[in-house]
Amino acid sequence: MITRLCVIGVGLIGGSLARALRQAGCVEEVVGCSRNAAHLQRAVELGVIDRFETDPALAVRGADMVFVAVPLGAMRAVFAAIAPALAREAVVTDGGSAKASVVADLNDAVGETPAWFVPGHPIAGIERSGVEASFAALYRDRRVILTPLPETSASAVGKVRRMWEAVGATVNEMSLAHHDEVLAATSHLPHVLAFALVESLARKDEQREIFAYAAGGFRDFTRIASSDPVMWRDICLANGPAILSMIERFEQDVAGLARAIEAGDGDRLLAIFRDAKAARDAFAG
């Protein structure tokens, strides 16, 4: 049971956790925080939070659990503001899509690796954003990755794990570096490719006639290019090395495929497409 949850950044991710914990009966009070009071007032009206503060240091006062769900580019300033104001028993976790950069920002802001911070990442994004899009079932049957450090308190990890399990998620632990590599492969690279493809076509064809002939497959493939540009800029800056390494690997594989097309090598193409279909069908169940 959480006595007072403080959610910093009351959007889809933060708002959905608040809703879900409330629905599960696992939280007594929810305090929201962001820079926009009108936005926070809307969250109160929606029943997502009980009250709000626009100053993070005031917002975390007396909270036993703090969830930081701001864009990666805003993490450092939040950590600097809340660290001196945290209650003694407070546990802090976050929802950032890249973990090494969050820990670096925290260490930079606090001057050490604190025991009370549990780096976390709920793998549950959708293209919509904002508190209006939040809903209690967002994390049900989803995965949450925690990347605790040697300095992280085991009891803090346990509290964060139980919080996510209470809202229906499956929790896995892995290293920071492995998380950032896995997410670069399964999330960051596909988003970069989808943005790049749509932008490439839009620039090629000023009249955008080309999109009129795009069928369902193209819609699915490019849906993630509707995601929040600021969030994805921050992710690219925060997880640059892992993303660049995945891009390089992918470029080599596409170049290999292009060589097979150029050579008219039907057997090679068929082998690649069959392997891909088998892997896709297996993971999609």
Next chain:
Amino acid sequence: MITRLCVIGVGLIGGSLARALRQAGCVEEVVGCSRNAAHLQRAVELGVIDRFETDPALAVRGADMVFVAVPLGAMRAVFAAIAPALAREAVVTDGGSAKASVVADLNDAVGETPAWFVPGHPIAGIERSGVEASFAALYRDRRVILTPLPETSASAVGKVRRMWEAVGATVNEMSLAHHDEVLAATSHLPHVLAFALVESLARKDEQREIFAYAAGGFRDFTRIASSDPVMWRDICLANGPAILSMIERFEQDVAGLARAIEAGDGDRLLAIFRDAKAARDAFAG
């Protein structure tokens, strides 16, 4: 009204046209043809076709409309078989995803560019295939592109256009080359990228642990990698030059994006992502 429709290749595309024309009351008799009699018997049981022949020359006898819906790699042999057996008034069209190669195969098989052939492409694929997946509404509100040549009979084009309009599609005409370029951009390139990405990840991670952390965005992005590998091999071989040109263009754009990530150029990344989101939201809206 079509008196006798002959569908060569009774799968999703051919089967759905037969079902739709029958539902619209626009066809009297449907004759199916493929190499597999058991498969054709199933199509009769499903009510998709009235009877069948496994020899294309027998199947087209007396048909006033012939729809060739076989993989691109099988077009040439079908054209060679049917050309001498067509009724005088017969109109032939096809459903191939690349048009220059179909016309080249036809010319090669027949020795000329016949007036009776209308190259066509219904933009309505889904990942499933086979006659069991066929349904009458597949072409409703979809686009069909016709790419008639100077030699093509205007009345043949009119008949094919009316057939597609009768099943709810919107028909556009364009040149062969423009069709192949547009489809390379909106369909062939995305499929190649999705296949390449999934195969790349599957090869990188033998245990496929990585896929466990793939969220909805990844599922959408890679759905088209579940498409039929043989069909896509044929498309890559048939539309190679246009696909290679799109891959090259795309590789340059991804390289530019990678440079922006490497340089930590947040403004450039944001501009690319914003343009892409605007274009995606506009066409999907």
